[in-house]
Amino acid sequence: MTLDTDWFSEPLASEGVAFSLRVTSKLHEERTPWQYIEVYETAHWGRLLVIDGCVMLTGRDNFLYHEMMAHPALATHPAPRDVLVIGGGDCGTLREVLRHESVTRAVQVDIDEAVTRAAERFFPELTAGNDDPRVTLRFEDGVAYLRQAPAASFDVVIIDSTDPVGHAAGLFGAPFLSDVRRVLRSPGVLVQQSESPLLHAESVIRPLHGALAEAGFAARATLHFPVPSYPSGWWSATLGLLGLEPEAYRTVTLPELRYYSAAMHQAALTPPAFCGTLFRPDRPAGGGT
Known part of the structure; x- marks a missing residue:
């Protein structure tokens, strides 16, 4: 900087x-x-x-990231009730999760309480749901939390992490993703922020699909969307699914959304030609999205 x-x-x-x-x-x-x-x-x-x-x-463009980290995953699940957010200390993704009336429990686990306290002070619009009775905020290591969490205890797990370096690097590997699979019910949805398709296709997105496959997520797909303030201005989130397919999402209409819609969900699932089968490596070349 x-x-x-x-x-x-x-x-x-x-x-x-x-x-x-x-x-x-x-x-x-x-x-x-x-x-x-x-x-x-x-x-x-x-x-x-x-x-x-x-x-x-x-403040200008965070809605793009937060809406796309939450709503495609929750729309892909037929009836999400219990949602776990790993990371996401600014609480913007948590705010989007709470827009879904079906959600009865939302647990957020972030290692650094200071991020959430700074967000409460300087970004109160993102933390407005922190006092919701459905919410539990835990400030601890997400990797350790998942190791101890009961099996089949969540419908959706959102990995809203920083870049895969330092303490966040472990959130992208097969051992951690295997723990995510263990705590997911079936049907279940995992979504992991997966960096820029333009800059990180080979260093992050392809290895992440491999780690998800190793962890037992047979159905996988990468969604892409703009975030102008992130490197390259083009970002992604990758789904790992149990008992579900990426295209079988519900049409979800929520008030006050500024980017996400069913049409944008479909657009995000459509890979650019140069990405080939990178976004859906389980599909043969020439297959649909």
């Missing part, structure tokens, strides 16, 4: 590119045992949350 006069910049040196926002003030900074948290006020993108120099969210 560089802060040059009144600009925040996140460079991606390996790709020779940077994303920059004009900032007007720094509102908060804090070093925790796990990471370095910063919050800025920007001139045009609302407030900006940064962790370890990387953009986590902006």
